[in-house]
Amino acid sequence: MNIQDRELSLEVVPGGTLEEDARTLRSLASVAGLLVDLERGEGAAFLHVGYNEGFTEFIRNRDAGRPRSTAAGRFTCKEVFSAREKEGSKAVAQRLGMSLATFYRRCHDNKGKNGDAPFL
Numbered sequence: 001m002n003i004q005d006r007e008l009s010l011e012v013v014p015g016g017t018l019e020e021d022a023r024t025l026r027s028l029a030s031v032a033g034l035l036v037d038l039e040r041g042e043g044a045a046f047l048h049v050g051y052n053e054g055f056t057e058f059i060r061n062r063d064a065g066r067p068r069s070t071a072a073g074r075f076t077c078k079e080v081f082s083a084r085e086k087e088g089s090k091a092v093a094q095r096l097g098m099s100l101a102t103f104y105r106r107c108h109d110n111k112g113k114n115g116d117a118p119f120l
Contacts, residue, residue: 012038012045012046012047013045018038018045019038022036022037022038022047025047029049033051033052033055034049034050034051035048035049035050035051036048036049036050037050074118075096075118075119076115076116076117076118076119077110077113077114077115077116077117077118077119078115078116079119080092080096080107080110080119081107081115083095084107089103089104089107096119106119106120
């Protein structure tokens with residue numbers, strides 16, 4: 001482990017499947033960026049769980065996915081639906097900066113809204 005990593009050590013009761021359990025935990029924890037190690041010494045077994053504080057902070061505060069287009073929130077449902085009638089779905093989707101599939105999904109989501117509600 002690196003200097004910036006933090007570590008939690010737990011004493012565990014040795015059993016028949018301790019090594020196998022530690023291997024399983026190690027493989028599962030690696031997805032989350034955790035380091036798991038089993039250490040035996042002085043008649044006791046310790047399970048060490050380490051994590052990188054910077055990586056943990058990054059995962060906790062990240063914004064996953066593509067942010068919504070700001071153009072979509074500036075139009076009302078009434079404006080979008082009337083433009084769709086006149087220009088067609090493809091032209092309106094391009095103006096809003098979204099794919100045609102996303103435009104159709106948002107139209108379906110906004111179907112029951114009031115005409116003055118923002119098209120989200």
